[in-house]
Amino acid sequence: MRTITDAQYKKDEVTGENDIIFCKLNGVESSVPLDEDNVDYAEILKQVKEGTLTIKDAD
């Protein structure tokens, strides 16, 4: 299982919509797109559903 920490949404500055989740994947800063075909995003959704991960709102 991937270790995911420090997850926070980042907004697209043009659209104002959430664009990516910025987080640490196994300790490495990563930009995860909001695409369910992306296995990292699917894992984030799974961990959120299980209550083991919280995603902070964008600044």
Added chain:
Amino acid sequence: MSLIKVKSRGTDNVTGGGRRNLLINGAFNIAQRGTSSTTANFTTVDRWRLNWGGGGTLTQAQHTLSSSDTPYTLGLRKSYHATVTSASNAGGTWSQFEQHIEAQNIAQSGWDYTSSSSKLTFSFWVKSSLAGTFYTQYRTVDGTVYYYNKSFTLVANTWKKITHTIPGNSNLTINDDNGHGFTVIVAPDYGTTYTGHAQAVADAWYVRTQNSGYFPNFAQDWSNTANATFEITATQLEVGDSATDFEHRSFDMEMEDCERYFQTYSDQLWQGTNEHATNYSLYLDGKFRKKMRATPTATIVGTVNIGRPQVGVTQRPNAIGGLSKEGFYNCSWPSSGTYGGSLGTHGDAYYRMVVGAGPTNRIDFSAEF
């Protein structure tokens, strides 16, 4: 006038047009992430991963074959290699080389996966420092997950070509999409925590319901053998009931297939525009070399700088945005700190995102699964 039948060249073993091998990077020539790692998962050769757990540690590597290795004489120059760097006798140890195949590539392969008379054949060369009986495993993952195990025996430190043929089954489901549809596994070891249940048969499809249902028992304990090695090469999965000669492919053809799943960029710059002086981001025309399987995760490794000729700029991006299968259009950096902050009076101007020399400095995009 008599007619002479001319036999075409190179088609004797071809089951259809195009490439035969359903595996990508079967000869392990492509290793974009590195050539050696003590970390599991995708850290060395492309498309393949070595996973392990339950105790002990392994080192995985893209290994260079020498002329004394049997596969070398067949035109192979690399293998995927595992070494036990910290042995463990824990019952929960396990290790496996594996490749996940896109469902649509199996669904459209010509294998009638719902028919027991239609076959897939997996062939590979393998060598282990420890003699014994080992296993390959095949899984379909759409709908109910099905498992199929086959065993093979090895003499210590001796290369052997293994050929395993598996049938279809009316219960299998494989979607016609870009998701994970089929898994090929070569297992050096699984501990007793995960083996030995009666359901874990060889030579038949089954549904695993028990934790000890992954494999039959392994007689030997490779994970508990210090410095034990295990390596594979010339891996080929093809439609049909026999193995054809390994399909050698050029480096660039294999790289192109790998880049559907992983791309890395070094020694590169993208021209961009800082839309507003107080934003902490830059808009870029980041087009990928090849369209990817899915929108990828982006990771910045090492140092990537923002630059502008004649202007001192200290910002360093740590995030990539506007990602799609085709590319990206944004990078951003922290709002404060040594490498953060706004570009100040230099807004509405051209800047560059500059990636230095690889492999130390790079941006990785992964659409693996």
